[in-house]
Amino acid sequence: MIEATRFFAVTLAGLVLDLTVAWGAARLLDLPLWLASASGFLLAAAANYAAHELWTFRTGARQLSINRALQYGLTLVATLIARVTIVAVLASIFEGKHILPVLLAGAGVSFFVHYLASKYLVFRSDAESKGPTL
Numbered sequence: 863m864i865e866a867t868r869f870f871a872v873t874l875a876g877l878v879l880d881l882t883v884a885w886g887a888a889r890l891l892d893l894p895l896w897l898a899s900a901s902g903f904l905l906a907a908a909a910n911y912a913a914h915e916l917w918t919f920r921t922g923a924r925q926l927s928i929n930r931a932l933q934y935g936l937t938l939v940a941t942l943i944a945r946v947t948i949v950a951v952l953a954s955i956f957e958g959k960h961i962l963p964v965l966l967a968g969a970g971v972s973f974f975v976h977y978l979a980s981k982y983l984v985f986r987s988d989a990e991s992k993g994p995t996l
Contacts (some may be wrong), residue, residue: 868918869977872910880906907938919985930984937979945972 884902887893893901911934916924949968956964 865918865981866977869914869980870973872913872918873973873976875913876906876910879909907935914980914985919981921987933984934980937976937984940979941972941976944975945969948972
């Protein structure tokens, strides 16, 4: 339970970083919204990987790893697919109504997909990287 709480805290902090960077890039740097959003997402993803590696999943000696960072990136793709799928299905069911609950449902499902993929695929205790470290 403590691990899940740490995962949630890191994910929440990552979301704040993501949105802050995106907003700042769009408003202050006048970047297109899609580029600002991508910038925030990528920066938060990198920060979240490091926090999960060094704090959330603290089993054994941990160090930053290029291999696990790439695996983490793949879990983000799976997470995004899960979120978009849930949102698309619910949006079609509710015919464009109840937007906030639909978005929250997508975020909730993607949180669990991301947690399970991170815990059991990327940061499992026997997944020590054979690749170079960062």
